[in-house]
Amino acid sequence: MNNSEGDSMSENHFCESEAILRALKDDLLVTDSTGKVVMISDATKALYGIEDKVILGLSVYELEKQGVFTPIVTPLVIEKKSRVNVIQTTTEGKKLLITGVPVFDDEGNVWRIASYSHDITEMVNIKNYLHDMQDEMERVKNELEVLRNQQMKDDGFVVHSDKMRKCIAIAKQVSEVDVNVLLLGESGVGKTYFAKMIHKESPRKDKPFIEVNCGAIPESLFEAEFFGYEAGSFTSANKKGKPGLAELAEGGTLFLDEIGELPLALQVKVLKFIQEKQFYRVGGTKEKKVDFRLITATNQPLEKLVAAKKFREDLYFRLNVVPIHIPPLRERTSDIVPLIEHFVQVFSTKYKRERVLDDAVLQRLYVHPWKGNVRELINLIERLVVVSPSPTITITDLPESYQQASAPDIETSKRSLPEIMEEVEKKVLTQARKQQKTTVEMAKVLGISQPSVVRKMKKHGIK
Template sequence: MMFFEEVNESEEILKALKDDLLVTDRDGRIIYVSDITKALYGVEGQKIIGASVYELEKQGVFTPIVTPLVLKKKERVNVIQTTNKGRKLLITGVPVFDGKGEVHRVASYSHDITEMVNMKHFLSEMQDEMERVRNELEILRNQQMKNTGFVGSSYEMKKCLSVAKQVAEVDVNVLILGESGVGKTHLAKLIHRESERKDKPFIEVNCGAIPESLFESEFFGYEAGSFTSANKKGKLGLAELAEGGTLFLDEIGELSLPLQVKVLRFIQDKQFYRVGGTKPRSVDFRLIAATNQPLEQLVKEKKFREDLYFRLNVVPIRIPPLRERTTDILPLIDHFVNEFASKYKRSRILDDAVKQQLFKQPWPGNIRELINLIERLVVVSTSEIITIKDLPETYYLTYGQDFIHKEKTLPEIIEQVEKEVLQEAKNKYKTTVRMSKNLGISQPTVVRKLNKYKIN
């Protein structure tokens, strides 16, 4: 006997809804089921009339069943049910009460949420993958940023680093000046690391390395199909990748005048158009630029835009070349010897004569040149102690040969070098106070040593 047998009109209405509906009595015996059940459970609807939901669960047609939960709670109940076809159904069980307030029937209907469950699983996997990529990017970012410290304690570098740390606290434009190899990129990374944007990207753009014809597409990105060889999906530009972080324009003096106009507009408005695009895009970034070019002279020669120069040159920081901070040379040598010895798992130390030889070099390539030489010495030397013979010929100097041929003792060599350093400092800084700041020693020590070597 069917539950809706006396209400044919209601049954027709339920059929017209084309929805899943299943009704059981309080013993769990099915007394009504809609036609759509066949598709959901893979059985003929009429064949399960009179069957027990408890038995069907044991047979694996569906699980879990909602009837006992509704009977127990006497209220609407929701469960996620799995069918024998692997579908996921959201089952809602509703109690139907008799005149005595007891549950007389349990009506349940369902919604197929298989695709939603699969999507949730996919999104979960994507979240895990994104978290993995995020962690990898963080590791790479930390590796990129960790070796940005400066070795040395000269007055010039202390002053330079002091200004850098001050400006790091605010989003002011910074222009880093200095010869090739002095560490302009390292200083830019230091400013980024000390700023509130440290957890965001540090995007370096070498303005001198990107061909002029490709600069716009690389810097601003491009829309899909904007030119023949373009990526079909378009491409994000370096400027857009700097969102929330620091944009470092290295070798800014190498930009052509037409590109200077476009970069200036971008810096002023912090908006741009992708190549082939019509929609303006905004980006939030902190700007740091660097150059080894004399920008003021280039402005006078009409080779660099004056308005761009003043836009960049809000806070200039000049990194002195190595020859102007000679007191940092020996600490740098020791630092890089230890670094490369550890990297290549070789025990290496420099003979004092080698150190003094290197101390007197002009270092036109600055720290980059020094790093390359020390790495070469650590790699190609065959003994633990690196001697004069291991040096490339270009690093032999006349006075260096004098040290060897005259067979001076180490204390004599050190005294001679110390005297020369003091004489150079005296000629350059004039006062003992400035000498002490530059040499990293106290003013009384400077006076004592000047008297010792009779330097007036």
């Protein structure tokens, strides 16, 4: 075959390819190995908003400098000698998924680079929108969390643990109706705060909240203090008589704290009063009625007291309509550090002394058993803020019993200090892992960064 025939066939082949390309009406751009545009479809011209007389023969490197599109796929295909995908931005701001494919000559060299695209502008916009929405939702979530925690602080609570949130949710729900509520929990967990919150959230919030500590009033004086007395009822009595605490609760909430301490002889009288909501003053003959909402609380196991005949069963069932078990601080350790930080701020403001706790103190208090619960924590923080000589409260500022509290049981014989410290670290991390849901929460209570927590857990094989 002579050259003229070969040139004719090549020319015919080119015309045929171009005809096919135009018929397909697909997006296609072809460059040679130097980056010069040798072929471009009508769809591509429309996509970039250009004419072939402008772009044909130009280098894609020059077109990138002009801002027609960026980045360019040609050099990547030449470098990798394989299919390459990139996301390209046009001068009009469109987002295109570009696929570049190498075409090889007989010697295996890249001869042409063919690229085609898919307009993903809408998909990218949707992705960005969803990303923005996610950020916005996270922001709103954080704002709600701040507002929720602020509300808890206003009510006397700083809450992060699920157990405590559940208790508060129940308390807020029952506050709307005059059902009897029995608050159960150890001393210092916040039973009085719960009672006040229920009252504050109830329709009776504008009426009195009367607290009666059943364990603090002597048995011989209980009736006179609780029901009141008439003039001349007994020696040393007020000459005009005196209304009792029950009478003062008219229209409001009557809170009987430490109900488990009430002597059996008085339990029957209190039961009758609760059932009938009427009573006689000591020495009186005129029956008095009172409208109140009843809340009771105890740190005693009432069921066991009932079984031991130390607490009336009928009174127990009357009180135990809606029981709320408030967990001790050791069962909601995620609240410990937030509580500490909150009360440091409260007492710093109260006593005009800016104080902070260093990480070592936070870690030590985190593992403290807190037998006195929140009441113990509040008392300790107030003491530290008042007596600490410097703005930063350190281990040496802690009372001696807290400096040695909950030290891990570590065998020290024939072991180096680094070995002992490694075991202590592992035990503390293991305990924190059991008590916290995430490594972020662990980092917060341990006073270290989240990456440090992950690294240390991996080192000790903690999952």
